[in-house]
Amino acid sequence: MMMNELVEKIEKYSNEVLVGAARYYDQVEEFPEEQVKKLFDLGFFQSLYAESNTHYQHYLSNLRLVSHHFPALASIMLTQESHALYPFTKFGTSEQQARYLPELLLGNQFGSFALNEEHSGSDITEMLTVAEKVAGGWQLTGEKQYISNAPVASLFLIAARVINRGQEDTYGVFIVKQGAKGFEVGKPEDKMGIRALPVANIKMTNVFVSEDEVLGGCLNGEEQVNAILNRNRLAVTAQAIGISEGAMKRALGYVSRKRNIGKRLIDLQNTQFKLAEIETKLYADNALLNQVVTTHQDDDRFIAMAKLSASNHAIDITETIISLVGGYGYMKNNDIERLIRDAKITAIYGSSSNRLRKIIAEPWTAC
Numbered sequence: 001m002m003m004n005e006l007v008e009k010i011e012k013y014s015n016e017v018l019v020g021a022a023r024y025y026d027q028v029e030e031f032p033e034e035q036v037k038k039l040f041d042l043g044f045f046q047s048l049y050a051e052s053n054t055h056y057q058h059y060l061s062n063l064r065l066v067s068h069h070f071p072a073l074a075s076i077m078l079t080q081e082s083h084a085l086y087p088f089t090k091f092g093t094s095e096q097q098a099r100y101l102p103e104l105l106l107g108n109q110f111g112s113f114a115l116n117e118e119h120s121g122s123d124i125t126e127m128l129t130v131a132e133k134v135a136g137g138w139q140l141t142g143e144k145q146y147i148s149n150a151p152v153a154s155l156f157l158i159a160a161r162v163i164n165r166g167q168e169d170t171y172g173v174f175i176v177k178q179g180a181k182g183f184e185v186g187k188p189e190d191k192m193g194i195r196a197l198p199v200a201n202i203k204m205t206n207v208f209v210s211e212d213e214v215l216g217g218c219l220n221g222e223e224q225v226n227a228i229l230n231r232n233r234l235a236v237t238a239q240a241i242g243i244s245e246g247a248m249k250r251a252l253g254y255v256s257r258k259r260n261i262g263k264r265l266i267d268l269q270n271t272q273f274k275l276a277e278i279e280t281k282l283y284a285d286n287a288l289l290n291q292v293v294t295t296h297q298d299d300d301r302f303i304a305m306a307k308l309s310a311s312n313h314a315i316d317i318t319e320t321i322i323s324l325v326g327g328y329g330y331m332k333n334n335d336i337e338r339l340i341r342d343a344k345i346t347a348i349y350g351s352s353s354n355r356l357r358k359i360i361a362e363p364w365t366a367c
């Protein structure tokens, strides 16, 4: 199957099926097993790890299209990609790749990546979780907060500070399996938006990790965490654009309806001007994402700019649209209120907007 055929299939499935499912799972806040399975069966990740960069752009398009209707489903898929498939592919040893990738690619196993803690966010240097050397491997102790897909995951990549007595601390990413002694996943969190994404905290008490379960076989945490965050940020950028486009579609549908006076809302200049502004922002965000993926895929600052812009716009655009469509946007069965709630996360996970601003400002603050 050609890759754009896959994008077309995902678009069709999103338009025809996902909209109804999204409303249901938003209410019950459960994992949408059937829809996740369908996306895996359609081949969501199949060609992604083939040689060409084009496939990555198709994957981002798919995230965008799913987010038109069901952003939480996009969160589940992008977590599987950026927090499990990608780290194993980029950094895993050949044994780790052979052991874990086939099941992750098919969706028979889910993976999570845990960096965030109660008193630290996405800055690795603030982490309190520690890895101590013991015979045959490492012992992990600490707590992680708000970990996507944790309630359904069987595999966890845990970022930890490695205690090097008398020397500067280093960092590592450790592979832990669900059910390991001393490893506990908390209850799923009750959230404002993307409610079908399962999120939970993790507690580790002296969890043993053998030497061959250190990601990549060496302590290279700083580079690994940074690459994982960047990969996640690009996916969240596509999700944010998708949410805005989904809201725009709904707005255009509503303002094009005939009203009693014979005129439509789209005939008012105020409506046209507001929608023209939105269309311009969407074009700019799509162009920026495309440019970053094509030429700056490893550049922290450009990636931060793409996510900062798309997530700010997703929040502003969904907010503008509810004011354009009035009471229609306020009702649950018209999705706009859900897209407003879902948009908010894009400025929080994968690093908050202020952290991104800090990355962008870095060259100006270096002494």
Ligand SMILES: Cc1cc2nc3c(=O)[nH]c(=O)nc-3n(C[C@H](O)[C@H](O)[C@H](O)COP(=O)(O)OP(=O)(O)OC[C@H]3O[C@@H](n4cnc5c(N)ncnc54)[C@H](O)[C@@H]3O)c2cc1C
Binding pocket: 079, 083, 112, 113, 114, 115, 116, 119, 120, 121, 122, 123, 145, 146, 147, 148, 149, 191, 199, 345, 348, 349, 350, 351, 352, 353, 354, 355, 358
């Ligand atoms: C639904 C959901 C899913 C998540 N999934 C995951 C996951 O799978 N894995 C994972 O590891 N984490 C996950 N997280 C955690 C998420 O990544 C963090 O909450 C997010 O990165 C915010 O952390 P922060 O460091 O940006 O902000 P925090 O450190 O929590 O700080 C709070 C606020 O203070 C400000 N701030 C903090 N530090 C600075 C600074 N140095 N400079 C400027 N401003 C600052 C920012 O405005 C920030 O919004 C998830 C969170 C949510 C809500």
